Amino acid sequence: MLERIRIVLIGTSHPGNIGATARAMHNMGLSDLSLVAPRGEPITADSVSRASGADHLVHAARVVDTLEEAVADCTLTVGASARSRTLPWPMLSPRELGDRLPQELAGPDTRVALVFGREDSGLTNAELQRCHAHVHIPTNPDFSSLNLAAAVQVLAYECRQAWLTAEPAAADEAQAREPADALAPDLALASHAELEHYFAHLERTLVAIGFHDPAKPRQLMARLRRFTLRARPERMELNILRGILSDTEKLAPPHERR
Amino acid sequence: MLERIRIVLIGTSHPGNIGATARAMHNMGLSDLSLVAPRGEPITADSVSRASGADHLVHAARVVDTLEEAVADCTLTVGASARSRTLPWPMLSPRELGDRLPQELAGPDTRVALVFGREDSGLTNAELQRCHAHVHIPTNPDFSSLNLAAAVQVLAYECRQAWLTAEPAAADEAQAREPADALAPDLALASHAELEHYFAHLERTLVAIGFHDPAKPRQLMARLRRFTLRARPERMELNILRGILSDTEKLAPPHERR
Numbered sequence: 001m002l003e004r005i006r007i008v009l010i011g012t013s014h015p016g017n018i019g020a021t022a023r024a025m026h027n028m029g030l031s032d033l034s035l036v037a038p039r040g041e042p043i044t045a046d047s048v049s050r051a052s053g054a055d056h057l058v059h060a061a062r063v064v065d066t067l068e069e070a071v072a073d074c075t076l077t078v079g080a081s082a083r084s085r086t087l088p089w090p091m092l093s094p095r096e097l098g099d100r101l102p103q104e105l106a107g108p109d110t111r112v113a114l115v116f117g118r119e120d121s122g123l124t125n126a127e128l129q130r131c132h133a134h135v136h137i138p139t140n141p142d143f144s145s146l147n148l149a150a151a152v153q154v155l156a157y158e159c160r161q162a163w164l165t166a167e168p169a170a171a172d173e174a175q176a177r178e179p180a181d182a183l184a185p186d187l188a189l190a191s192h193a194e195l196e197h198y199f200a201h202l203e204r205t206l207v208a209i210g211f212h213d214p215a216k217p218r219q220l221m222a223r224l225r226r227f228t229l230r231a232r233p234e235r236m237e238l239n240i241l242r243g244i245l246s247d248t249e250k251l252a253p254p255h256e257r258r
Numbered sequence: 259m260l261e262r263i264r265i266v267l268i269g270t271s272h273p274g275n276i277g278a279t280a281r282a283m284h285n286m287g288l289s290d291l292s293l294v295a296p297r298g299e300p301i302t303a304d305s306v307s308r309a310s311g312a313d314h315l316v317h318a319a320r321v322v323d324t325l326e327e328a329v330a331d332c333t334l335t336v337g338a339s340a341r342s343r344t345l346p347w348p349m350l351s352p353r354e355l356g357d358r359l360p361q362e363l364a365g366p367d368t369r370v371a372l373v374f375g376r377e378d379s380g381l382t383n384a385e386l387q388r389c390h391a392h393v394h395i396p397t398n399p400d401f402s403s404l405n406l407a408a409a410v411q412v413l414a415y416e417c418r419q420a421w422l423t424a425e426p427a428a429a430d431e432a433q434a435r436e437p438a439d440a441l442a443p444d445l446a447l448a449s450h451a452e453l454e455h456y457f458a459h460l461e462r463t464l465v466a467i468g469f470h471d472p473a474k475p476r477q478l479m480a481r482l483r484r485f486t487l488r489a490r491p492e493r494m495e496l497n498i499l500r501g502i503l504s505d506t507e508k509l510a511p512p513h514e515r516r
Contacts (some may be wrong), residue, residue, distance in 0.1 A: 020405065020408075023405060023408070024408055024445055026398060026401045027397045027398055027401055027402070027403075027404050027408070028397065028398060028399040029397075052403070052405065053401065053403075054401060094415075095419070095461060101268075102287040106515075115297040137415070138418060138419070138422055139285045139286065139287075139418075140284060140285055140286060140418075143284045143285055143286075143311065143312060144285070145310070145311075146285050147278065147282075147310065149408070150278075150281070150282055150285070150407070150408065150411045153408045153411050153412060154411060154415050156413065157335065157395070157412050159351075160396060160397075160398075161353070161396070164396055169359060206502065208503060209502075209505050209506055211501065211505045218306060220498065223494070223495060223498060224498065227489050227491065227492075227495045228489070230488075230489045230490070231485055231486070231489035232488070233485065236481070237481060237485045240481060240482065240484075243469065244464065244467075244469055247467050247468060247469045248467055248506050248509070251506070251509040251510060251511075252509060253509075
């Protein structure tokens with residue numbers, strides 16, 4: 001699914017933003033980048049540096065003259081817009097866009113373009129009107145201008161979220177390829193009986209050290225139970241806690257021991 | 259709600275990333291930025307330029323020496339982690355984090371810190387173990403290193419989404435003027451500083467009773483931290499636990515006391 005999502009940047013001024021866009025795309029598993037009439041050479045020291053290892057996407061980017069060429073084979077074209085202008089258009093939130101992607105990309109010949117405008121002026125009305133829908137990233141109304149690569153990052157993140165949700169098998173595989181835990185926990189939760197043995201040991205120890213008087217309970221054991229149970233203790237954790245109790249008991253004055 | 263979410267950057271090398279972080283924050287309506295031991299002066303031409311109009315957040319940023327100082331008053335501390343390491347810790351996705359925020363920030367004295375590590379090496383294990391939970395942004399396993407400001411952008415976006423979702427509900431709730439929940443517990447959660455005082459007291463006591471040898475830590479304190487933080491202790495519960503520690507310490511052999 002992700003390989004059929006194309007990021008289209010129109011009239012980008014700063015090559016650094018193209019590199020940062022490539023990094024954001026590659027981080028989220030997108031690979032198809034098209035540049036429409038970039039202002040200046042896209043491959044510069046700055047764009048390669050900001051790509052930070054994803055510069056192969058910049059090198060592989062298709063450079064074309066018009067939006068039409070960039071999205072000719074796309075079955076859904078969505079333009080990123082700071083707000084709806086002139087003529088209201090179907091408007092999606094990033095999450096709604098993500099929710100639609102699995103269905104939009106179900107067929108093998110489908111392809112989605114996400115189109116981003118110029119750093120200073122965004123997409124023109126003519127460009128916006130070539131899109132099926134617009135996507136608006138909700139922002140602080142007092143400071144709504146997102147960095148270009150940051151906007152790509154948010155939408156690419158929603159694309160990956162949609163993919164992880166729609167293709168759990170693929171998601172599991174991707175997850176499995178992330179570095180494994182060095183020390184997996186013994187995730188065996190303590191049983192009810194083990195917990196009760198622990199609470200009995202705890203109460204016995206608190207009496208022995210003189211902290212607790214069962215004749216004046218003041219909800220003490222209830223509070224310690226609530227705290228402990230909230231954490232859902234693992235068996236190994238109870239073993240540690242019981243070890244502490246045993247060492248504490250040994251220090252208690254003999255006449256207090258039971 | 260958003261004003262009580264703090265972004266904490268630790269050991270940032272590139273001032274440009276601090277500026278880009280400020281821009282991402284302001285775009286999403288966040289304003290509280292803390293810098294822990296930044297490597298070099300945070301206010302430079304590059305950081306101001308990348309902030310692109312949000313440089314007042316860089317100027318207002320609190321600069322401190324340690325993570326503890328940065329999050330002392332926070333009731334929930336979440337560390338951004340590329341993966342779980344050494345000792346697995348409660349792990350959230352960015353969306354799960356967002357879903358939790360309205361409830362976490364319901365009380366007036368609550369404050370959430372989102373902690374981000376160094377550009378090259380992230381957060382240390384010691385830093386990660388000071389967090390209640392870790393948040394992992396799902397990425398391409400072949401290219402998982404997100405730019406620092408891009409990671410802040412994704413989490414700040416989820417914060418804003420959560421706020422936009424929660425706000426109408428909160429407004430409705432205020433409208434209904436429901437009586438306060440009589441059954442609600444005293445939800446004064448312990449602050450980070452209170453938790454750290456407790457952990458210091460716990461370690462001191464375990465050494466005093468001979469249970470713990472800091473020269474052979476065997477992950478003991480990490481395991482006890484994980485267990486305790488999972489329960490989200492209330493202030494009153496920590497007071498009980500510290501009372502137990504104080505009475506235990508008194509019983510320790512004098513030569514072991516510190």
